[in-house]
Structures are given as C-alpha cells and as structure tokens.
Amino acid sequence: MKAYKPTVIYLDSDSGHDVVAHKILNRFADVPVVPVHDYLSDWTPEPDKNSLLLTHNRGRFLRACPGTRSYLCCGYQIVDFAAGCTLGCSYCILQAYLNFPGLVFYTNWEEMWKELESRLGGGKRHLLRIGTGEFTDSLLFDKLTDFSQYLIPRLVKHDSNIVLELKTKTDQVDNLQGIEHNNQVVVSWSLNTSKIVEEEEANAPGLDERLDAAVRCQDWGYRLGFHFDPLIYYPGWEEGYQAVIDKMFACINPDKILWISMGCLRFMPSLPKFIRDNHPQSKIIWEEFIAGDDGKMRYFKGLRIKMYSTVLANIRRYAPDVLVYLCMESPGVWQEVFGEAPANNHAFKVLLDECC
C-alpha cells in the first residue's frame, strides 16, 4: 500500500498545540503548512483531495450511526476522529457525503476522551458497540496518528461494557500488537471479490494482504469481524464470493469470528454522479437498481435475497454457528434469508450485543 503523503497541510489555529498535530507535522516536515483560523470559510488556496486538514471537532465525537429509515439498523455508535479516506473505492458514499475534498484529522483528543469518559458511564448501563470506521477507515492512518494506541487502553481501563470495532480494508495492524485489549476490541475487514477489489477499490490492499493482517490479529488474541459490504452484482459474482469465503476460512478460525455482516450495494441517488466523475471506468452504477423505502438505490429485492442466501450458504459450510447479520435490510429480506427477523431495531441491537 502506497504511503500517504499530503501535498498541503491546513493547520487550524486551535490544533497548533495538540500532540497529534505536532506528530503529523513532524512526520511531514517537507509538506507546506497553511495556517487557517476558520476552517469552514478561509481557504487559500482551494483545498484538493491531497490536502490534509488538522482541526478540532467542534461537535460531538460520539454519536449514533445514522442508519437508515424503513430498514433494520443495529444501534451502533460511532466515534468521529477523522473524516475522509484515500483508498479510492468507487462506491464510497463519502464522495457525496463530505464537503472537504481531502482528509480531516480531529486533533482535540483530550476533549474527545473527556466526552467519551462522561458519556460511557463506567459500566453502569447496557453494552455499547462503538466503531471508528464510519467516516474514514479505522486503521488506514493508524501508523501516522497512533490513535488505536491512544484509545484502546483508555476504553478498556474505563469500562468493560464497551466493545470497540476497528473496521478496515487495510493491513495496517502493527500498532495493535501488544495492546491490552481485554477482548473488547473487534478488528474487522471489509472483504470483496478479487475482481471488485481490483476494479473498484483502487488503492486498497488486496484480499491476501487483508487476510494476512486478520491472521496476525487472530494470533494476537483479537476477535475478528468480516463485512461482505457492499456485495456487488456482476456476471460471475457467485464464484467470486465463494472464492473469497474459501480463502478466508483457509486461514481464519471460525471460533475467532465475532460476527459477519452482509449488505448489498446501496447508495443515495446523488452518488452516481460522483462515481461517473471520479471513477469513469466503473460499471457498478449501471446495474438494475430500484428506489428503496428509504430513498436509497438498491438492487431488486429478489436479487438481494439471492445474493445474501448464496453467500450465507457458503459461510455456513465453514462456520455454522457464527453470527451473520444484514446491514440496513428489511425484515422481509431477513425472513427470506434466515427464516426469521429481529422484531425491531432494539431486538437487532440486542442480538449483536449478546454475541459480544
């Protein structure tokens, strides 16, 4: 994987004294730094996708995953420590979602921790599943920021009733070795077929690299997660996903897997324009999509059911008992795929909580 290096760093005046900001500035000592005082308005020059903004998160760090209406969502909580990604996946929703073209690192970690400390409540309430991989990849910049080494020990020490999921497409797991994680950290990978990895996930490590990293985490005692999300339809998808699952279980012990999720490609109607502009070679938007009940574009229901059922059958050949769930799917689809469905979002949350 090509090492990340920005072409310009915008340094918000608030970030000037933060430890992580200094660490990043030292690492990129030869990159021009442009001081800014109000990152929302005073850009000179115009930032591009290779820009890096070091600033403070002025809102909440911990918030509920936005989920989607009309479909079942699992009650995940997300920690916003950064926004943006350089993996260049054609289908990435961040293209349409974020208004800063480059990367944003929030450097006010002490404020973040104060907020988490006060809101996480020290084990007095039900289990909380939190993740850092919603608006960026959890581990893509970990060597640069050492965020995992900052967050994991604090979380584990503070509250045993929290499970942190680090979602990634990378092999950047070195920082995780030797951290006392108390079984409260799930390292999970988004997997896709070789064809999709090659054609639609331009800068992401290949399947072998991701699985090698997963094996290392498995050896270090971490519990693992895998996300077949997005499942992408193309002629030959059945063989493609079967090959991924065969490869995965050739090196991963099913007992070490906490959960596996599946989610078919879905997107806001505004995304195709970005895909056409940024990834003109991609064909994924030209398949048959219908407008779902939440307004997002999805494959036809029958096709989704077929894809989930096929992938599930492949998983079950190796892991009959591991928890497999659907991300943002309707109870009707759950019913067809699993023969049962959570009654509501709360029941879905409990289902995942209990497996932790």
Added chain:
Amino acid sequence: MKNVKCALIQLERLHIVSELLPVSYPLTSPALLNSLRNVGLITPLLVQPLSPGNYQVICGHRRLLACRELGLRTVPCRILQDPLSDREAFLLNLHENMATRTFNPIEQSLLINKLEQFFTIEEVIRDYLPLLGLRPHARVREKLLPLADLNEPVKKAVFEERIHPDVAYRLSCFNDCERRAMFGLLEPLYLSTSKQLEVIANLEALKFRENTTIERLLADKSIQEVCKNNKLPLNQRGERIRRLIHQWRMPFFSKAQQDFARYKKELGLPPNIQLTPPPFFEKDEYKVTFSFKNSEDLKKHLAKLNQVADTATIRQIMGLGKKV
C-alpha cells in the same frame, strides 16, 4: 448611438463579418420573407463602415438574408460613424433583439456561448441569464450551453418544439453517432419529454452495462420490428419501444410487473376493486381499494375478496419480488 447617418446601400456592399454577431436561429424566416414581400423593409439595418464603400452589419442579419433571397438591390441602412468594438457591437445587437422578441433555446445557447467570450461565467449567470428570461442558476447555463453545437436536425427540432431542450441537452452528452441514432429513434415517436428522457437514460445504462453501443442496441430485431410496424400508430410504437428498453434495463422488476399483471387478471377482480403492489415490490404490503354504492355492493366486493384471499394466485402475488 449619437452619430448615425441614413442611406440606401446596395446589398452586395453589406457583409456579415463576425460570427459573434448573428444571434438569431434560424437565420431564415418564412414570416419575415412574407412581411418583406407584402410591406417591404420597415426597420433599416444598422451597419458600420468596413472598408471604403463596404459595411459590416451590426443589427439586421436576418433582414439582410431575406432581402438577398427576395433579390432586392438596395436596403435602407443607418450607418454608425464611430466604429464599435466587437463587444459593443455584440451587446448592441443583443439589446436590439431583446427589446423586440424572446429568444428560443438555441438562441439562448448561442448567446450564452458568445457572452462568455466577453464576460466571466459568473457574470453571465448573474447579469445576463435574467435578461434572456432565464433563472440565474449555474445548472440553467450548463444545460443550455451545448445546444448551439448540436447537429442541425436536433437544433431544428428544438426550435420547432418537437423535442424539449432537456432532451436535447441529454443528447448533447453523447457522441455524434449515438446522438444521431437516438434522435432518429425518438424524433418521430410521440413520447412525452419524461419518457424520452427515460429512454435515453436506459439506453445509456445499457450501453455501459452490456459493453455495447447505442447503435447496436437500437439495431436489435425487436426494436426494428416495432419501428417498421406501420400498422401501429406512432404513439403506440413509441410506447412499445419505451417498454422494450425498460425491460432490458430493469429485467427483474419488469418480470415482476408482468407476472403481477398476469396474476391480477387471473384473480378476475371487478374493475372497481383495485389491487396495487408495493413500489418496486420492495415491501410486502399490497393495497386493495374499492368503491361501493350500497351495502349489497359492499357485501359483493367483500365476498369476492374473501374468495380470492385463499387462492394459489394470491399466494403467487404475495411471493412476487422475492425470487429472481
């Protein structure tokens, strides 16, 4: 325009020099020809000296061409004594036209293209789109800009309001061969603008998905059969072609729609009982609506619904969309 003289000038002495100046589309007008024949030229042309004895037309290009066509020898002109720059001449021409008529979409496109030679895009959007009768939005400019460069038949169809400017804009996004093929298909058929746009969007998606060309898609036997079926009225041909292309583009959804129509027919519900599937068969909830005039009517409908509720056909309907 302080310093102007009037004179009769021979037609061969009058010249259209700059491509910037004519802002009219089309440049020939049967109505103008007719008017000239009946009452002659009412408004003199505005010209400026070009070289000794020759003049550049600033305002009145269509009048000049019409006079030439009628074989007139001289026309009355107002001659500007102080020469204008290209920008001044263009703006004078624009304002003269603007004061007397509205612009059609091709002219709006020509004008935006020409205005952008003198002004920034922001200035054109802010200051000039409203003068052309348009909303000052970037998207309005973006959609009109390419129309002036379309093939002549497409421009003519827009001018004659046989195709909507939005359709012409979508056609402008394709290469010349693709554009000709789609225009050739759509132009004679009586499809609404939204259906024309749907056909174009579906053809575009199929082109990429099937890795083929628009021309090859339209050469398909089933499309050609409909196109050549002279027994069908044009609007029905258009509708059939639209449906065929929709079926290619949305095979799973189209199949479910067709199955639903077949099963619904099998149920034999009277016309005043409506059975409606969920949008795209995404949810599992179907809707039944009916009207009745009295309790007998109501009992009859309920009995019919009760009868179909337990049939294999209704179970088939409830399973639609779950399998492909």
